[in-house]
Amino acid sequence: xxxxTQTPKFQVxxxxxxxxxxxxxxxxxxxxxxxxxDPGMGLRxxxxxxxxxxxxxxxxxxxxxxxxxxKREFSLRLESAAPSQTSVYFCASNEGQAGSYEQYFGxxxxxxxx
Amino acid sequence: xQQGEEDPQALSIQEGENATMNCSYKTSINxxxxxxxxxxxxxxHLILIRSNEREKHSGRLRVTLDTSKKSSSLLITASRAAxxxxxxxxxxxxxxxxxxxxxxxxTVRA
Numbered sequence: 165x166x167x168x169t170q171t172p173k174f175q176v177x178x179x180x181x182x183x184x185x186x187x188x189x190x191x192x193x194x195x196x197x198x199x200x201x202d203p204g205m206g207l208r209x210x211x212x213x214x215x216x217x218x219x220x221x222x223x224x225x226x227x228x229x230x231x232x233x234x235k236r237e238f239s240l241r242l243e244s245a246a247p248s249q250t251s252v253y254f255c256a257s258n259e260g261q262a263g264s265y266e267q268y269f270g271x272x273x274x275x276x277x278x
Numbered sequence: 279x280q281q282g283e284e285d286p287q288a289l290s291i292q293e294g295e296n297a298t299m300n301c302s303y304k305t306s307i308n309x310x311x312x313x314x315x316x317x318x319x320x321x322x323h324l325i326l327i328r329s330n331e332r333e334k335h336s337g338r339l340r341v342t343l344d345t346s347k348k349s350s351s352l353l354i355t356a357s358r359a360a361x362x363x364x365x366x367x368x369x370x371x372x373x374x375x376x377x378x379x380x381x382x383x384x385t386v387r388a
Contacts, residue, residue: 206378206379207378208378223375264308266311267311267323267376268323272319
C-alpha cells in the first residue's frame with residue numbers, strides 16, 4: 165500500500181496563478197482532509213470531506229476550493245494564489261470521525277508564492 | 279483556533295534520557311491524539327487516548343490524560359537519536375475536526 169500520496173512535492177507560483185494539489189489514498193478511507201502548516205504553528209484545517217460526495221470548510225478555507233472526486237481522491241485548488249498561501253500543504257485520511265481514528269498523512273507539498 | 283498548546287516549545291536532551299512534553303486544551307474532548315513529525319515529512323500517529331482513560335502505553339511512550347485539568351503529557355523513555363522530531367497533540371473539536379497544537383521540538387543529542 166502506498167498510503168496517502170500527494171503531487172506535486174514542490175511548486176513555485178507567481179501571485180495570481182492557479183494550481184491544483186492532488187491527493188489520493190489507497191486505504192479505502194471514508195474521510196479526507198487538507199491542512200496547511202506554517203512555521204511555528206501546528207496544522208490548520210482548510211477543508212475536509214467526511215465521505216464521498218461531501219465537503220466542508222475547516223478553519224482557514226478562504227482562497228481555496230476542494231473536490232472529492234471519488235472515494236480515493238481529494239484535490240485542493242488555489243484559484244488565484246497569494247503570497248499568504250506560501251506554506252506546506254498536507255493531505256490526510258482516516259476511516260471516519262476525526263477524533264476517533266488515527267489520521268494518515270501524505271508527505272506534503274511545499275508551495276511558494278512569489 | 280488552536281485548541282491544544284504544547285509545552286515546552288523546544289526540548290534538548292541527551293540520548294538515554296527521558297523527554298516529557300505537555301499539552302493543554304480549552305474545551306471538553308472525546309479523544310486526544312499525539313503525532314510525531316520528522317523534519318520535512320508528514321505527521322505520523324503515535325497514540326490515541328480516550329477521555330475515559332487516564333494513562334496509555336505504547337512501547338517507550340507513555341501518555342497521560344487529566345480531563346479535570348484539561349491537560350495531557352507525553353513521556354518518551356530512554357530517548358534515541360531517532361526520536362529527534364516535533365511532537366503534536368491533537369484534540370477533536372467535533373466529529374470531523376482535529377485541532378493541532380504548535381508542537382514541541384525535541385532534539386536528542388548523541
